[in-house]
Amino acid sequence: MPQPPFKKIVIFGVGLIGGSFALALRRAGMVDEVVGFGRSANNLKQARELGILDRIGQDVAAEVGNADLILLATPVGQMAELMASIAPHLGAHTLITDGGSTKSDVVRDAYAQLGGKVAQFVPAHPIAGAEQSGAAAAAADLYVGKKVVLTPLPENSAASVARVRHAWELCNAVVSELTPRQHDEVFAAVSHLPHLLSFALVHDLAQRDNRDLLLSFAASGFRDFTRIAASSPEMWRDICLANREALLKELQTYIAELNQMSAALASADAVQLEQTFRAAREVRANWKEKP
């Protein structure tokens, strides 16, 4: 069944994630009006100038009642407060989705703050991180071919999930579904842990007296391994804390793996080292970024 366009979308946090969502729906010709809220008046002004927003919102209560769709694209730490402020004013048919990198915490906030209206919230995680931020970094093609993971709630109707899925698919994202807990475990392993490890390596070297000498001989291996250590400290602090339990488990497993490597190295166990490297190489060489 063809989905109708969105008459009105309200975006909280008009940065890379929120701004790109609006631009993509506009480009698809599937939204009539986009209203934005945010903490920085300058950023909102710029979003208006860039054609991301039709209007800068002044009054949350007045705007969310007749919105078809609300996107929460603020840092995850601000979402509980935001949900509390919109909950009383939500229209009966208004759907909410979000752009948070962690899901269990956002879902917990949603149950607490949205109460009986939690069925209207279909959580999402668009995998489109970038080092840039702000409305100026937004692009209509940010999500093209990128993964978006929905973590639907038992309370969501099939129609609500389909409608939110449709919005992300209009961005040309590849949409899949996990439970919030599955999502957080998966991303602890393949995203949050690597970020932590990359930050840790650079921090380790940064403390040394001979840091400049070391860095002057760092080459392409170091460059790629540490690219993600240039990510936002605030954002990664928040992600690590939000997904603390799953991440701690991953970190402990990884430290155990390193202790095994250390033992193999200490005993000059060539066979063990080669087997470990070979198993890793096989998996990595056969891995292709999807989709």
Next chain:
Amino acid sequence: MPQPPFKKIVIFGVGLIGGSFALALRRAGMVDEVVGFGRSANNLKQARELGILDRIGQDVAAEVGNADLILLATPVGQMAELMASIAPHLGAHTLITDGGSTKSDVVRDAYAQLGGKVAQFVPAHPIAGAEQSGAAAAAADLYVGKKVVLTPLPENSAASVARVRHAWELCNAVVSELTPRQHDEVFAAVSHLPHLLSFALVHDLAQRDNRDLLLSFAASGFRDFTRIAASSPEMWRDICLANREALLKELQTYIAELNQMSAALASADAVQLEQTFRAAREVRANWKEKP
């Protein structure tokens, strides 16, 4: 003082490193004859067909006596045997350099195998790793703008060091000097440790029952962090063993760093996490690959 061309160069191990060295000197018009030895007859034949070699060597004793320069570009583990085989036949003016990724072990071999002729050996480490190997992967421009580290010995004459430096500079490499021990400590930190950590992460995930699910959600952060886990298992086994002492020290320091992170995470210490990430980010964002 302008350096004369090399009349004859002998290359042991005509793969990416050895083949590219020959091609670069040829392109510079600075070598009259290149003779190659290796374990694979097919690879040598291909090197001949690709114009890397003038001749495939048949008799080590006959070839090394009148060579200006010998490049040892075999895996580091084969160098001791190779040095023993060439030592008795070296000409008085023949210089030797190498392409090994570790230096203390190669230098130890050189003292043991070359004996009184060790002054003729000027060790080198060209930083031009790649996932490919074999003569077919060789390219005249492999070393352009890449770093080559010489680790001269106290026995080397200034003229010998200058001559070997000249050869690498003809490849348009950027040549610097460290002691063998400094070299191994630096590369344990900025290259060998990251490789080990990248192998460890992929190995860790590869053991899981839900490995395919995990890998299907891995994205660009994972891709870059683990690119080096697709490196050669044999080569990295050898490098890790050759530089075992320095690498073990780095690994222990890194595990201690991770234990600190783990403690910060366990106690939800937002300040500590952010400070660590921020210090790393600052260093990484200001780092530029040199030269």
